[in-house]
Amino acid sequence: MILGQLHADGGNFQLPGQMRISHMAQEVTATERRAVDYVLDGDRELRRVQQALEVADAAGDHHRSAELHSQLDDLQGYSAESRARQLLAGLGFSEADGDRLVQTFSGGWRIRLNLAQALMCPSDLLLLDEPTNHLDLDATIWLEQWLRQYPGTLLLISHDRDFIDNVVEHVVHLYQQKLDIYKGNYSAFERLRAERLSQQQAQYEKQQERIAEIDSFVRRFRAKATKAKQAQSRLKELERMEVISAAHIESPFTFQFTASEKVSNPLLKLRDADCGYDGKTILKQLSMNLEPGARIGLLGPNGAGKSTLIKSLVGDQSLLSGERGEGEHLRIGYFAQQQLEALDLEASPFLHIQRISPQSSDQEIRNYLGSFDFFGDDALEPVKRFSGGEKARVALALIAWQKPNLLLLDEPTNHLDLEVRHALTVALQSFEGALILVSHDRNLLRNTVDEFWLVADGTVAPFSGDLNDYQSWLLEQRRNERAARQPDTERESRSLNAAERKEQKRIAAEKRAQLRPLKKAVDKLEAALEKAQDGLVVVEAALADASIYEESNKDQLKRALADQAEFSKQINEIEADWMEQLEALEILEDALNEA
Numbered sequence: 001m002i003l004g005q006l007h008a009d010g011g012n013f014q015l016p017g018q019m020r021i022s023h024m025a026q027e028v029t030a031t032e033r034r035a036v037d038y039v040l041d042g043d044r045e046l047r048r049v050q051q052a053l054e055v056a057d058a059a060g061d062h063h064r065s066a067e068l069h070s071q072l073d074d075l076q077g078y079s080a081e082s083r084a085r086q087l088l089a090g091l092g093f094s095e096a097d098g099d100r101l102v103q104t105f106s107g108g109w110r111i112r113l114n115l116a117q118a119l120m121c122p123s124d125l126l127l128l129d130e131p132t133n134h135l136d137l138d139a140t141i142w143l144e145q146w147l148r149q150y151p152g153t154l155l156l157i158s159h160d161r162d163f164i165d166n167v168v169e170h171v172v173h174l175y176q177q178k179l180d181i182y183k184g185n186y187s188a189f190e191r192l193r194a195e196r197l198s199q200q201q202a203q204y205e206k207q208q209e210r211i212a213e214i215d216s217f218v219r220r221f222r223a224k225a226t227k228a229k230q231a232q233s234r235l236k237e238l239e240r241m242e243v244i245s246a247a248h249i250e251s252p253f254t255f256q257f258t259a260s261e262k263v264s265n266p267l268l269k270l271r272d273a274d275c276g277y278d279g280k281t282i283l284k285q286l287s288m289n290l291e292p293g294a295r296i297g298l299l300g301p302n303g304a305g306k307s308t309l310i311k312s313l314v315g316d317q318s319l320l321s322g323e324r325g326e327g328e329h330l331r332i333g334y335f336a337q338q339q340l341e342a343l344d345l346e347a348s349p350f351l352h353i354q355r356i357s358p359q360s361s362d363q364e365i366r367n368y369l370g371s372f373d374f375f376g377d378d379a380l381e382p383v384k385r386f387s388g389g390e391k392a393r394v395a396l397a398l399i400a401w402q403k404p405n406l407l408l409l410d411e412p413t414n415h416l417d418l419e420v421r422h423a424l425t426v427a428l429q430s431f432e433g434a435l436i437l438v439s440h441d442r443n444l445l446r447n448t449v450d451e452f453w454l455v456a457d458g459t460v461a462p463f464s465g466d467l468n469d470y471q472s473w474l475l476e477q478r479r480n481e482r483a484a485r486q487p488d489t490e491r492e493s494r495s496l497n498a499a500e501r502k503e504q505k506r507i508a509a510e511k512r513a514q515l516r517p518l519k520k521a522v523d524k525l526e527a528a529l530e531k532a533q534d535g536l537v538v539v540e541a542a543l544a545d546a547s548i549y550e551e552s553n554k555d556q557l558k559r560a561l562a563d564q565a566e567f568s569k570q571i572n573e574i575e576a577d578w579m580e581q582l583e584a585l586e587i588l589e590d591a592l593n594e595a
Contacts, residue, residue, distance in 0.1 A: 264327025333404030
């Protein structure tokens with residue numbers, strides 16, 4: 001409706017005049033345009049001026065050309081391609097990808113191009129529908145930071161709760177054909193909605209009591225002349241009463257992953273393995289044992305080899321060298337990024353399960369599919385009629401049915417809504433087998449894995465930190481990449497004459513002056529963070545002393561617990577500010593270097 005593709009059936013819908021709207025399209029045609037040109041097409045005003053400039057130049061209209069060059073400068077047109085390539089880099093494209101034709105990219109990467117095009121468009125209102133669905137964790141973190149700097153109004157649909165938490169300031173909840181607006185992020189929405197449901201349930205129960213009282217009174221006294229007037233009065237009260245519905249927040253999903261009873265140790269091992277494809281080595285000399293109960297999250301930049309590692313462990317991708325060994329009782333449950341393409345579109349969920357276990361009874365299969373919210377005729381519908389989320393549930397149901405003792409999940413939450421993601425999180429928490437997970441959903445990672453492995457620079461190694469530490473690692477990697485490009489600029493400066501070098505130094509000094517406040521803010525936050533962390537260490541050391549829990553030290557324990565809560569709160573707030581200032585510093589450095 002905002003885009004004008006639908007019209008209101010009743011009431012009025014208005015937008016402010018001259019509002020610039022940008023939105024992320026869900027489909028991309030297989031065009032022969034270069035990726036960077038496709039992204040630049042998002043800035044329609046820029047393209048209009050560029051086209052007019054070509055016409056003016058061809059006609060030899062120098063006056064018009066001068067006007068258009070001025071407009072181009074106002075639109076930052078001379079840095080437009082550089083900005084478009086920065087958007088592509090942030091979303092995981094390589095430098096060479098910018099010159100590839102759009103039609104050479106897969107569907108998921110074309111959706112990323114749509115996102116880049118939407119971000120390229122100068123706008124007052126930005127509409128994003130599931131922008132993280134086809135992103136990896138690195139690109140999701142980058143997009144999150146970009147959107148936090150976006151000056152316009154953002155309206156997004158997303159099922160990534162961490163992403164919503166870190167980006168939005170209000171939540172609009174669509175329920176029973178109504179919109180309710182909640183102030184705050186998704187976590188705040190959950191708390192407020194729980195409170196509202198609790199109040200609604202109490203009001204509902206109170207109203208039901210009153211309705212029962214009125215019904216009882218009317219039945220008893222309607223026929224009595226002395227009470228008929230009071231009975232009619234109560235009936236009118238009942239008519240005026242706005243019926244409160246019972247609070248309902250139950251999830252239709254109750255599935256679980258039951259591990260195979262038989263298990264081997266190790267389940268799977270690699271020895272001196274080189275992993276890759278088409279003769280190209282991505283990961284070198286890997287040696288690892290996957291033991292029962294291991295719960296591992298894979299981190300690493302786009303293209304570093306996370307999916308390659310998963311495919312090599314599954315056996316879908318042969319090793320270039322080295323050995324892969326399976327335990328005697330190994331049973332793998334594998335969810336690939338392209339898992340939905342492996343489904344038989346003509347078959348129903350019921351038939352998919354029946355093919356695996358023809359001996360199972362119809363009722364057993366139907367009961368099982370019900371836990372994935374496929375009831376009645378839905379269980380017998382061809383998969384081709386299902387949405388992406390429904391197909392993903394079918395794929396998960398097939399995996400869980402086979403009772404694996406090793407789950408290898410590569411971006412399993414694509415297309416899943418928040419309720420299914422929550423059910424998946426709960427199911428994985430209770431899964432007793434081993435788990436290796438690649439996901440851009442930080443909430444899922446945080447609540448289901450015990451350790452992280454970093455896939456980077458051709459190696460796989462344990463990562464000692466958490467997801468916040470990984471975000472810091474990513475920022476450090478970007479700084480190092482910029483520093484690696486710096487010598488080229490320095491070599492160019494040697495060929496300048498004395499006047500040019502002087503001017504270059506003056507410009508550099510101006511840049512440093514612009515960066516100084518942000519650098520000071522980052523340094524100040526780092527010092528505050530270190531101070532708060534030191535304070536927390538001292539408090540937790542005191543809490544580790546058994547004597548503090550004695551009755552005589554009750555006040556000391558109370559103060560220590562309060563200090564612990566306060567230091568933890570400070571650390572979370574300072575870390576959030578530090579990440580924001582660091583990202584702002586990085587964006588300004590990029591802009592100044594570009595200038």
